[in-house]
C-alpha cells in the first residue's frame with residue numbers, strides 16, 4: 001500500500017497550545033507510511049464572506065488546495081465557551097464550499113477522511129467542541145472516524161510542549177485514532193477505485 005499524507009489543523013493560535021502539542025504527539029506516534037503535515041496559516045484566514053467566494057483570498061485558495069491534496073484531515077480542537085474556536089470554524093466554513101463558479105456542489109471536505117481530537121487543561125474540555133465538529137462534518141459529507149475518542153483532559157499532566165506524551169492511556173488512544181484514520185483512508189481509496 002502507498003504512503004498517505006494528512007493535513008493537521010490545530011484550532012489554537014496560542015504559542016504554548018496543548019492542541020498544537022497534541023499534533024506534535026501525533027507526528028511522533030504516527031505509524032510507518034503516515035505523514036502528518038501541520039497547517040500553520042490559520043491566523044491568516046480572513047473572515048468568511050459569501051461575497052468573496054467568486055475570488056477567494058490566496059490564503060483560502062491555498063487552504064482548500066491543501067485539503068483537497070491531503071488524504072485526510074487531523075483536527076485538534078480547543079474548546080472555547082463550550083464550542084469550536086471561531087478561527088477553526090471560520091476556516092472550515094471556507095473549506096466547506098464548492099469551487100466557484102459552481103459546476104457541481106462538491107467541496108474539498110466531501111468524503112474526506114477526518115480524525116478529531118482535543119486537549120484542555122480542564123476536566124471536561126473539548127468534549128462539547130468535538131461534538132460540534134462532528135455535527136459540522138455531517139453537513140459536509142466528510143468521513144469522520146468515530147472511535148477512539150481522543151479527549152485529553154488535564155493536558156498539562158499528559159502532554160509536553162514538544163509532543164511527548166506523558167501517560168500511556170493518551171498514547172494508546174492517539175495511536176488508535178491514527179490507525180483508524182489510516183483504515184478510513186484505505187476504505188475511501190478503495191471506494192474511489194471501484195467507482
Ligand SMILES: Cc1cc2nc3c(=O)[nH]c(=O)nc-3n(C[C@H](O)[C@H](O)[C@H](O)COP(=O)(O)O)c2cc1C
Pocket residue numbers: 012013014016017018019020078079080081082083119120121122123124125126
Ligand atoms: C475564550 C476561552 C474560552 C474557554 N472556554 C472553555 C470551555 O468552554 N471549556 C473548557 O474546558 N475550557 C475552556 N477554556 C480553557 C481552554 O481549555 C484552555 O485555554 C486551553 O489551553 C485552550 O487550548 P490550547 O492550549 O490549545 O490553546 C477557554 C479558554 C478561552 C481562552
